[in-house]
Amino acid sequence: MERTMTELAGLQETEKDVDDQKKEVQEDLRKLKEQRNALESRIKKELRPQESQQINILNSYKSYLRIETEMSLIDSYAEDFGNDLDDLENEQKNDTTTEYHPKEYFSDDFVPTMSEYAQTILKECHYSDLLEATFNFTKFDIMVNGEDKGTSHGKGYRSYLNTVMILMIRKYLANYAKFDPHTFIIDTPLHGFDDGVDEGMPESMRAGLYRYFMNYQDEGQLIIIENLDHIPNLDYEGSGATVTTFEKVDEPSKRYGFLNDVK
Incomplete structure (x- = not known):
């Protein structure tokens, strides 16, 4: 205890x-x-x-x-930008020949080549009363039978020859240009027939022009804008061309104009 x-x-x-x-x-x-x-x-x-x-x-x-x-x-x-501006200004002060003359840069064979194109294109398009087609370098325009396009024909023929001139330039660019745009737009190549002018133009000329469009698609994309009432009845889609019709109809399956959904 x-x-x-x-x-x-x-x-x-x-x-x-x-x-x-x-x-x-x-x-x-x-x-x-x-x-x-x-x-x-x-x-x-x-x-x-x-x-x-x-x-x-x-x-x-x-x-x-x-x-x-x-x-x-x-x-x-x-x-650097300021220096470039100074250099450019100095060059302009020292340069007494500031005018640009583009015709001086064309080669010697430009005129005969363009004249050859004018003759062959008009001949293939079945141009009526064709004797000789040439290229006038001074006017920088096509001449038919020694006359310019406004001398003896109306607005329809002038429009036709303007279109041929575009085709000549397109061919030359396709063959010789260093930078070819590849795309050309022609608005109403048969302009002048809409208002009854030059109705006497042979149908063979109209059809020949459009056949030329279809036969030379390899020279660059060509966009043609024309009234359906004046284009020749040819198989455009069969030649590989794309045909787009504009209609003033408000339907999903129709196209109103160049820009979609714009009226």
């Missing part, structure tokens, strides 16, 4: 020591929590705004460097 009482007293003393240590640890923990809360509060109130501010400063600096680089590049371009 005495031994047990002695051990019990020892245990109580030990328990008291443990409680005291526990209280000390709890006090230390409380102080640490206070310190942690204080640190978190400082981070939230002081350091976080400073971090955001530093990030903004860094981004602004990066933007500044980028803008400075771009400005430097623009200044370089501006300087």
